[in-house]
Amino acid sequence: MIKLYLLILLVLWSGMLQAQTKQRNASPKKVSNPSWVKNIPADDVVKWRHHIHQNPELSFEEENTGKYVEEVLKSFPNIEVVRPAKTSVVGILRGAKPGKTVAFRADMDALPMQEETGLPYSSKVENVMHSCGHDAHAAMLLGTAATLSKMQSQLKGTVYFIFQHAEETPPGGAVDIIKSGVLKDVDAFFGMHVLPDFPAGHVGILPDGAASTAQDVFHLTIIGKGSHGSMPHLGIDPIVAGAAIVSALQSVVSRNVTPGEMTVVTIGKFQSGDAFNVIADRAELAASIRTTSEPTRKQVEARIKEIIDNIIEAYGADYKLDYIPTYPAIQNDANLNAHARKSVVAILGKDQVFDAPMMTASEDFSYYREIAPVSFMTLGIGEGAANHNPKFAVDDSALPNGVKAQVQIILDYLNK
Numbered sequence: 474m475i476k477l478y479l480l481i482l483l484v485l486w487s488g489m490l491q492a493q494t495k496q497r498n499a500s501p502k503k504v505s506n507p508s509w510v511k512n513i514p515a516d517d518v519v520k521w522r523h524h525i526h527q528n529p530e531l532s533f534e535e536e537n538t539g540k541y542v543e544e545v546l547k548s549f550p551n552i553e554v555v556r557p558a559k560t561s562v563v564g565i566l567r568g569a570k571p572g573k574t575v576a577f578r579a580d581m582d583a584l585p586m587q588e589e590t591g592l593p594y595s596s597k598v599e600n601v602m603h604s605c606g607h608d609a610h611a612a613m614l615l616g617t618a619a620t621l622s623k624m625q626s627q628l629k630g631t632v633y634f635i636f637q638h639a640e641e642t643p644p645g646g647a648v649d650i651i652k653s654g655v656l657k658d659v660d661a662f663f664g665m666h667v668l669p670d671f672p673a674g675h676v677g678i679l680p681d682g683a684a685s686t687a688q689d690v691f692h693l694t695i696i697g698k699g700s701h702g703s704m705p706h707l708g709i710d711p712i713v714a715g716a717a718i719v720s721a722l723q724s725v726v727s728r729n730v731t732p733g734e735m736t737v738v739t740i741g742k743f744q745s746g747d748a749f750n751v752i753a754d755r756a757e758l759a760a761s762i763r764t765t766s767e768p769t770r771k772q773v774e775a776r777i778k779e780i781i782d783n784i785i786e787a788y789g790a791d792y793k794l795d796y797i798p799t800y801p802a803i804q805n806d807a808n809l810n811a812h813a814r815k816s817v818v819a820i821l822g823k824d825q826v827f828d829a830p831m832m833t834a835s836e837d838f839s840y841y842r843e844i845a846p847v848s849f850m851t852l853g854i855g856e857g858a859a860n861h862n863p864k865f866a867v868d869d870s871a872l873p874n875g876v877k878a879q880v881q882i883i884l885d886y887l888n889k
């Protein structure tokens with residue numbers, strides 16, 4: 474009886490094994506493995522990223538980063554280096570055969586914050602940190618340039634590798650590079666941003682049309698009247714007026730904008746006062762406003778101005794307001810997006826490509842659309858803190874896939 478039981482078990486087990494093998498054979502991974510993949514300098518990409526990460530520089534101050542990127546680019550064959558702005562670097566690779574011109578863009582600036590990752594290659598600069606992953610962007614694009622530079626003799630057309638300064642601070646570095654005229658012949662622009670909470674190395678194709686938000690900024694100075702802390706009736710308290718403004722502005726999104734339309738009003742700065750027993754005479758506020766459509770952008774601006782004006786009047790204070798429109802929303806071109814998706818699926822496989830939701834952030838990559846159509850995508854870097862958080866960290870294992878995707882997108886575009 475026991476023997477029979479064991480026999481039945483054995484038959485069942487071998488049947489299961491066969492079924493599993495069949496299942497594996499039925500869905501082989503359709504991923505191409507071109508010969509250039511072995512030329513990707515994966516270790517160097519990590520080394521370059523760690524160097525840039527340890528030596529972060531703020532927007533418009535990327536002098537050493539620019540120099541470093543220029544030196545690395547010049548170590549590759551066939552790359553011509555130009556400096557379209559003080560701290561930006563563009564590498565140009567002209568293929569042996571004529572063809573189209575395609576550009577891939579990386580940014581290189583860091584943010585004014587203290588790193589708290591505890592990583593061995595943490596920032597060496599106090600209060601400056603690569604917390605948006607621009608170190609990864611620059612390193613990956615160097616990897617892409619290195620890989621493609623060895624294929625010059627087969628290459629049809631021209632590739633521009635844009636290492637852009639000052640993405641984080643409006644008016645942004647993109648406008649300087651565009652103004653320089655260096656990119657005037659580019660037929661298509663691609664860009665890639667690292668994003669946590671998606672599997673490391675998975676590429677997200679952002680929506681056609683609005684792929685990010687437009688950003689407007691305001692700086693508000695509330696002018697009150699200083700007084701002794703025990704004699705509030707003799708002063709005009711700018712902190713109380715400012716607090717009322719901050720509270721009232723929360724109603725713009727919740728009570729004025731159509732529900733469901735992505736809009737953000739964030740007061741990121743509120744500074745006033747020096748002592749506990751003094752009524753300050755001034756308060757400084759600054760805000761970031763994100764919208765996805767032009768009518769809402771105008772509606773929100775009008776509401777914010779009304780609220781500030783009326784509250785200031787009610788509190789008997791005065792004010793100075795600078796309302797500054799900055800980056801428009803990225804408008805992804807549907808054809809370029811389809812092209813990017815096809816290339817990335819071909820090189821990484823379908824299971825490593827996903828539909829990314831629209832980004833709530835804003836990006837000056839949007840400006841390149843003044844020259845040619847654009848496609849912006851994301852690269853997953855695994856679970857972790859959000860961009861602009863002091864604990865933000867990039868999983869290095871994501872970087873080779875980023876390079877593979879970039880190289881394939883460029884090659885396919887030029888061979889189209």
Ligand SMILES: [Zn+2]
Nearest residue numbers: 605641860861
């Ligand atoms: Zn950022």
Ligand SMILES: [Zn+2]
Nearest residue numbers: 605607640666
């Ligand atoms: Zn960024």
